[in-house]
Amino acid sequence: MKNKNPNLQTVLITGGGTGIGRAFARALLQNEFGTVVIASRRKEVLEQTANELSTEFPNQRVLSFPFDLRSREQTEELVRFTSEQCGAIDVLINNSGLALPQTVEVITAEAWETVLDTNLRGAMWLTQLLLPKMVEQDFGDIVNVSSQAGKHGYADVPAYCASKYGLLGFADALRDDVCKRNLNIRVFNFCPALVEVERDETSEPRQGFLHVRSMTQTLLYALMLDRGVILHDIGISAR
Numbered sequence: 001m002k003n004k005n006p007n008l009q010t011v012l013i014t015g016g017g018t019g020i021g022r023a024f025a026r027a028l029l030q031n032e033f034g035t036v037v038i039a040s041r042r043k044e045v046l047e048q049t050a051n052e053l054s055t056e057f058p059n060q061r062v063l064s065f066p067f068d069l070r071s072r073e074q075t076e077e078l079v080r081f082t083s084e085q086c087g088a089i090d091v092l093i094n095n096s097g098l099a100l101p102q103t104v105e106v107i108t109a110e111a112w113e114t115v116l117d118t119n120l121r122g123a124m125w126l127t128q129l130l131l132p133k134m135v136e137q138d139f140g141d142i143v144n145v146s147s148q149a150g151k152h153g154y155a156d157v158p159a160y161c162a163s164k165y166g167l168l169g170f171a172d173a174l175r176d177d178v179c180k181r182n183l184n185i186r187v188f189n190f191c192p193a194l195v196e197v198e199r200d201e202t203s204e205p206r207q208g209f210l211h212v213r214s215m216t217q218t219l220l221y222a223l224m225l226d227r228g229v230i231l232h233d234i235g236i237s238a239r
């Protein structure tokens, strides 16, 4: 099966300006991935992260693109941008997401929509738009950041749970599709429990939280596995 040197690979990370997405971007650059594109709504946050990463990794490319995942038009613009700038995306990390804590009885129609459109519909739409080029080059990794809330229900975040369960279902269907077609495209999911994103590299996380470095180490491990190995859902939590 075809493999590709990391320094020739382009990674797109939604929500790459902050938190887990930002840590993923940095870890991939540290491990010599050639180009990282980060994309989310807040232009200034993206630019600040992109500038910091470009300064730290001057020999690699860091690009940023502001867009709202809930908008089909803006998602198409992002895909046009990456296509013009980098050609195919080799690794797509569907990381953007949010939770609005409201129980079933009180949640508003707007809140249902916001959460499902961001965490699920937007990720499905972006994946669909990027898939043809992965198929054409017969190479790609699609990584979805779901949650423990994609495996268990929690009373205060029903929309979040529905979206994260949904993301796993979508990923399963896509994995089945690419496997049946014998394509060199892997689809896998993170199902993390609580992750502490603000700690520096060396300090320990709070009790009950994962350090974000555990996420980055796991991402790198998963990406470096043999291309013929199919990893499914990565459940990961503090002891």
Ligand SMILES: NC(=O)c1ccc[n+]([C@@H]2O[C@H](COP(=O)([O-])OP(=O)(O)OC[C@H]3O[C@@H](n4cnc5c(N)ncnc54)[C@H](OP(=O)(O)O)[C@@H]3O)[C@@H](O)[C@H]2O)c1
Residues within 6 Å of the ligand: 014, 015, 016, 017, 018, 019, 020, 021, 039, 040, 041, 042, 043, 045, 067, 068, 069, 070, 095, 096, 097, 098, 099, 118, 145, 146, 147, 148, 191, 192, 193, 194, 195, 196, 197
């Ligand atoms: N931290 C945890 O404990 C934990 C546990 C399990 C799963 N997760 C999942 O991990 C992922 C990253 O979360 P995080 O903890 O790193 O929190 P975070 O820093 O808030 O990251 C979420 C990212 O999503 C982006 N985003 C939100 N709405 C968007 C939209 N409409 N269009 C495009 N981007 C949008 C945000 O950027 P903008 O505001 O600029 O758009 C932000 O960069 C999420 O999917 C979350 O559900 C986190």
